Amino acid sequence: MGLAAVLFxxxxxxxxxxxxxxxxxxxAAREFGHPPLPREAFDLSFGQGVDADxxxxxxxxxxxxxxxYFDAHFLDHARHVLVNPEAVPVMQALETRGIRHAVVTNTSTPLAKETIRGAGLEPExxxxASDAREKPAPDMLLLACERLxxxxxxxxxxxxxxFDREAAAAAGIHFVGLGIDGDRRIERLFELVHQPEVKGG
Incomplete structure (x- = not known):
C-alpha cells in the first residue's frame, strides 16, 4: 500500500x-513573576512543548x-495568528485523492481544537499534548496513525x-520538512500535492 495519511x-x-x-x-512571565522572555531564546525553543517551556x-x-494559563489566555493573542492560505486547499486535495489527514501538535488538545476551528481548518x-507525550517522542504520531x-x-x-523530524524518525514515519531538511524537503506547503505519491493517490 502507498501513502495513506499525512500528519501535519x-x-x-x-x-x-x-x-x-x-x-x-x-x-505568563509577567503573571508568574519571571524575567522578560528574550525573543531569541523563544525563537530557538519554539515548538518544544509546555513541559520544556x-x-x-x-x-x-x-x-x-x-x-x-496558556489554555485560558491564548485567545487573548489570537490576532497574531496567521493562517497559511495553502492549508485548506492542500487538505482538500488530499481528500479528493483519498488520503487521510490529521494534525499532531505539542499544543494542548483543547487549545489546538479551538485554534484549528478559528483558523477554518477541518482535519480528520x-x-x-493532552493525548500523548509531546514531540520529539513518537507517541503523538503513532496515536494519530492509530486513530486514522x-x-x-x-x-x-x-x-x-x-522536534517534528525527530518524532517522525522515532515513529518510522517519512518526514517532509517544510523549510528544513528531512526525508524530503518542500519550501511551500502546496508543493506537497505535487509529490508523485500524492498525485497518484
Missing part, C-alpha cells in the same frame, strides 16, 4: 502562531499550571522543526 504539525505549517505564542509567554522559562513550575483527527487506521509506514509527517 500545526504551528509553522498550517498556521503561523509564533508571535501569538511569544506574546502569551511574555504575559515550564522548565526553561518558568523555573520548573508545574506544567499543569502553566498549561492552564487532532492529537495534542493507517500504518506508520504508510504515513508522512509534515513539519518545520527538529
Amino acid at each position: 504539525d500545526l504551528d509553522g505549517v498550517l498556521i503561523d502562531s509564533r508571535d501569538a505564542w511569544y506574546h502569551l509567554l511574555c504575559a 515550564a522548565e526553561q522559562f518558568f523555573g520548573g513550575m508545574p506544567t499543569a499550571e502553566l498549561e492552564a 483527527r487532532i492529537v495534542g 487506521g493507517v500504518a506508520a509506514a504508510n504515513a508522512w509527517m509534515v513539519g518545520d522543526s527538529r
Whole structure:
C-alpha cells in the first residue's frame, strides 16, 4: 500500500502562531513573576512543548499550571495568528485523492481544537499534548496513525522543526520538512500535492 495519511504539525505549517505564542509567554512571565522572555531564546525553543517551556522559562513550575494559563489566555493573542492560505486547499486535495489527514501538535488538545476551528481548518483527527507525550517522542504520531487506521509506514509527517523530524524518525514515519531538511524537503506547503505519491493517490 502507498501513502495513506499525512500528519501535519500545526504551528509553522498550517498556521503561523509564533508571535501569538511569544506574546502569551511574555504575559505568563509577567503573571508568574519571571524575567522578560528574550525573543531569541523563544525563537530557538519554539515548538518544544509546555513541559520544556515550564522548565526553561518558568523555573520548573508545574506544567499543569502553566498549561492552564496558556489554555485560558491564548485567545487573548489570537490576532497574531496567521493562517497559511495553502492549508485548506492542500487538505482538500488530499481528500479528493483519498488520503487521510490529521494534525499532531505539542499544543494542548483543547487549545489546538479551538485554534484549528478559528483558523477554518477541518482535519480528520487532532492529537495534542493532552493525548500523548509531546514531540520529539513518537507517541503523538503513532496515536494519530492509530486513530486514522493507517500504518506508520504508510504515513508522512509534515513539519518545520527538529522536534517534528525527530518524532517522525522515532515513529518510522517519512518526514517532509517544510523549510528544513528531512526525508524530503518542500519550501511551500502546496508543493506537497505535487509529490508523485500524492498525485497518484
